[in-house]
Amino acid sequence: MKLTDLLLAELEREAASSRLTLERLPEGHNDWRPHPKSMPLGYLASLVATMPAWVVTMVKQDELDLKSPGAAKFKPLEWRTRGELVAALDAGLAQAREALRNTTDEHLMTPWRFMAGGQVVDENLRHVMIEHAVFSHLAHHRGQLTVYLRLNEASVPALYGPSADEGRVA
Secondary structure (H helix, E strand, O other): OOOOHHHHHHHHEEEEEEHHOOOOOOOOOEEEEOOOOOOOHHHHHHHHHHHHHHHHHHHOOOOEEOOOOHHHHHHHOOOOOOHHHHHHHHHHHHHHHHHOOOHHHOOOOOOEEEEEEOOOEEEEEHHHHHHHHHHHHHHHHHHHHHHHHOOOOOOOOOOOOOEOEOOOOO
């Protein structure tokens, strides 16, 4: 199986789980956080909605320096409604699908660098960076977001098996 096919399939699985989570977010709680060291709900939700679009950068650029002027496009989305988040997710997914469909496995086997102020933070093959810095990272933040849902009395979707809100097996 081709790397592009594997990554596209994983993108679709992540998309479905992210959509289920974003569709349950309480609106009007963007500044809420469970602890002073925690991210605000609005920022965390924005990450979950926009992370799939990071695939495009990893496919089309050789590196990203977070301190560069080009990194300004990664500013968190300011949102008021769940619909805005889902629309951002859909837009990022469409861009990621296109980038993956228009690349090759050979290209995905070339290095990609994540930088901060000219210093290398992480470097690996593109497909590894997509799997780790997008898909695994997205699952992590989506998991955090499901805790935020619970603490805000919103229902938690069954993402990797039943949830207490959707047919729990006891």
